[in-house]
Amino acid sequence: MFSITMINTAKPLSLSTPFLPNLPTSHKPQTRPQNSKPNSVVALILPPKFTHQQQQQQQLYQPFRPPPSPLPPQYRSLDLNGRLEILTNRLGLWFEYAPLIPSLVQEGFTPSILEEITGISGGEQNRLVVAAQVRESLVQSEIDPDILAFFYISGAELLYEIRLLSAAQRAAAAEYLVLNKFDAKMTQELARAMKDKPRRIGDKGWDSFDDDLPGDCLAFMYFRQAQEHKTASSPELWRSALERALEAVESENGRKRVLEELEAKKDGQEKDSKESVVDDTVKVPVVRMKIGEVAEASVVAVLPVCRAEVMEVEVEEAPWECAGGGDFRVVEAEKGWSRWVVLPGWGPVANLKRGGVAVAFKNARILPWRANKWNRDESILVVADRGRKEVVGDDSFYLVVGGGNGSGEEGLKVERGLKLKEIGVIESLGTVVLVVRPPTEEHDQISDEDWE
Structure with missing residues (x-):
């Protein structure tokens, strides 16, 4: 029998298309030398300086490595009900079962649901988690084991208060509060003092x-x-x-x-060995308000606020009396005014019966004494008694027109009585009774809802 074998021969590719011209048949394509080897894909990608061993290392498969479990080893084998039971019954030390809370949150539990199941409030959950993290940083700092043992039973509330300190500050604060037997409130004061000291x-x-x-x-x-x-x-x-x-x-x-x-006080004079320049004697109280101080005050004063750059116009037009009446002590002014300030009932403010006013200055440069001990660029409120306009005391301070408010604008200023007498001024806009500095922001305050 005859068998017919079909042999297909390759035909040369033709570049003849409606968009490309035909190549002349006389030109032959260039061919590579037979002894040259084509480069591999790896050789085309990797630089020549890579060795064969380095190329193999680059091609190795890197498997996914999940992050380490946040749970202590003794809890990793427990199921969901087992972990909830530990939290509900507080089985173990607080810093041991505290990591169970974020693990349950990752599985979809909200703080409110956990509170219903375990009885641990949302704020207490946050306190436990944060305090456990603070304790772990103390362990890493290699703190004295006896100091660390102090926080075994009920140390979450104390460690939570030092959460915003650095690792070194936490170790020092922990040792100090243990040796001095601080409670949570005193620990909070200590943490704020340590945070605030470098800024002062x-x-x-x-x-x-x-x-x-x-x-x-x-x-x-x-x-x-x-x-x-x-x-x-x-x-x-x-x-x-x-x-x-x-x-x-x-x-x-x-x-x-x-x-x-x-x-410091001997024979009526103050000696200050730390100050190279002796400031003029200042008999006007200068106080800084604290955040929340007004809310905690049992007595407050409501004063109209004037702007220093408008000179005496607003000072004269501001209400002279503002008092509360009725069962709810509703505050009512003798006439309408758009700018008011509420101050704690400090002595100088509480003694203002009628005519008190607060003047807002853009910075403290307007003050006639050298305030090199505190920031002169911060805004201030000058409280004046318009019922005492007569310039009497040489060491007293008075609110007058004709100066500037530190910004190059003409306006009100504070001047000493002695200087006013020298230039023949016998009446002012009011006697200055208090200078108020604004409260500073506390960056270390975190609410119970802020989770780390």
Whole structure:
């Protein structure tokens, strides 16, 4: 039988298309030398400097590695009901079962649902989780085991208060609060003092207290409070704050500074060995408001606010009397006004019977004394008594026209009585009774709803 084998021969490709011209048949395509080898795909991608071994390493498959489990080893084998039972019955130490909370949240449980099941409120859940993280940072800092053991039973509330400190600050704060048997409120004060101390550079006595010592940071906070109480004519509170500073301070320099302040007044004159320039004697209280101070005050004062750049116009037109009446103590002014401020019932403010007014200055440069101990670029409120316009005391301060408000604009200013008498001024817009500095933002405040 005959078999017919069909052999297909390859035909040369033709580039003849309606869009490309025909190539002349006389031109032959260039061919590679027979001894040359085509480059591999890897050789085309990787630079020549890569060795064959390095190429193999680059081609190795990298499997996915899941993050380590946040659960302690003893809880990883438990099912969902087992973990919920541990939280419900508080089985174990608080920092051991605290990681169960974020693991359950990852599985879809909300804080409110966990509260219904386990009885742990949302705020307490947050406190446990954050405190466990703080404790873990103390473990990494290799803190004294005896100090760490103090937080075994009920340390979540204390560790939560130092959450915003650095790792080194946490270790120092933990040791200090344990040795001094601090509760949660005192621990909160300590943490705020440690956070605030480095920001207070330039304040009176700042360089006498060590930033690295928790007791010095706390003592410096009490030292600053003593200055405010002294300017506000509260000798009892002034001495009490200094005594607390003396109990808290750790360094010898800080102790000497507090003792110097306690013995500062001799023969009616203040000696300040730390100040290279002696400021003029200031008899007007200068206080800084605290966040939430108005809400906590049992007595408050409502004053109309005027702008310093409009000179005496607003000061004269502002309401003279504002009082509360009726069962609900509804505040009612004698006439309408658009700008008001509520201040705590400090002594100088509470003594204003009628005619009190607050003047807003854009910065403290308007003050006639050298305020090198605090920021002169921050805005201030000057509280004046319009019922006492006569320039009487040489050391008193008065609100007058003709100066500037620190921005180059003509407006109101504060001037000493002695200087006003020298130029023949016998009447002012009012006697200055208080200078108020604005509250500073506390960046270390986190609500219970803010989860880390």
